Amino acid sequence: MTKRQRGSQRSTHPHDLDEQRAAADQRALMVGVLEHGDDLGELRELLRTAEVEVVGQLVQHRDEPHPNTYLGEGKLDELKELAHELDATLVVTDDELSPRQERNLEGRLGMPVLDRTALILDIFATHAHSAEGKLQVELAQLQYNLARMRGLWSHLDRLGVGGVGTRGPGETQIETDRRLARDRISKLRRRLEDVKGTRAVMRAERARSSHVPNVALAGYTNAGKSTLLNALTGAEVGVQNRLFHTLDPTTRTLRWNGRTYLLTDTVGFIRKLPHHLVEAFGATLEETVIADLLLHVVDASQDDEQLRAVMGAVEDVLKDIGALKDGVGANGVAPLLVLNKCDLIDDARREELRVRFPGAVQVAAAEREGLGTLAARIEREFEATLRPVELLVPYPAGAALAELHELAGDLEQEHRPDGVLVRARLPRQLVARYEKYRVEHV
């Protein structure tokens, strides 16, 4: 009802506002070709995030979507009828459509058809805030659109319309659009390369100067990654019960037992994540690749089937971007599984999950539950990278002592006439730096 009322006010608003409201005025009919046991719950969540009203759904169970029309012939008639009955203004498919499928569907239904990829791209576009995030989304959108223009073009080609000298104004326009899109794509790529270069320099700088362990949060969208970052570090990253709320990576420090860790929250993953997005967000996703430890955050309140699907999807993307190989991360360490939202499940289910994922840590980030256990586990993961050392730091070298405090947390120290005797466990790459203070026999 409200949607309708808003619709009737549209003409009184300036044009750009009008366009912003367009999504809210749509009445979407969801369509999916699914395996048995699957549903359109996630597409519904995506549409809710995009603030599009859902008026109904139609599911077809078949092995593969129809290559020409997505749905089979009979279902297509059913869809058309249902769309009419429900007064739908838009059909949204659960899969990415080929340009041909999209064109055919729109032709048969006589209404706009939006696919899952376009919907996700749209959500990303709304949620992108940083300059880099905006460039990345624009790049992905342009590539998606270019593929569609090419599809249309090759279609005309096949009909023999596109030969040299036979081009009408329509085709010329397509060519111009394609050229413009390509130019812009090259420009965006170059700018993103620059940003990536700067990032790499900064990263190398950081690594040289600090040797603070890097921990990255990875996981399905809405798993609670940002909530966990906030709970562990006191950060204030935005948290929303919406998909893809976080697009820009945020790094904050976690202090535990006197040691410092850098924790990075980044964009969430989803099943059938548009390929162009993975590519465009490559630089951002690399943040996860370079981590010393990956935390795979999972919403544990889901059933077994959903758990399997979301965990598989996350692992697929991680493999795709090179962050996971043969089950281990870039630094040869397997990701630490964090089962979040455990406040939503009962004791029996917790026990079940303990048996099924013996290495996992169960937490409820929103309730600040299990955070100590998790921090201790993170500490343990880095234990193997530490070397016990005994150093005698002369009094004039007070700066080195302060630095050691930073790097090794709580120090055992003893004041001697010739300096401070320090017993500490240092990251092994750093041991050489303090070689001159090493004591063999004390």
Ligand SMILES: Nc1nc2c(ncn2[C@@H]2O[C@H](COP(=O)(O)OP(=O)(O)OP(=O)(O)O)[C@@H](O)[C@H]2O)c(=O)[nH]1
């Ligand atoms: N019940 C419960 N809800 C939680 C918990 N942790 C997070 N949530 C809720 O889950 C929703 C998503 O949380 P976020 O922290 O934004 O999730 P995210 O993984 O960062 O999501 P994206 O940035 O969209 O990828 C929010 O509504 C949170 O309040 C938890 O431990 N228990």
Ligand SMILES: [Mg+2]
């Ligand atoms: Mg987030």
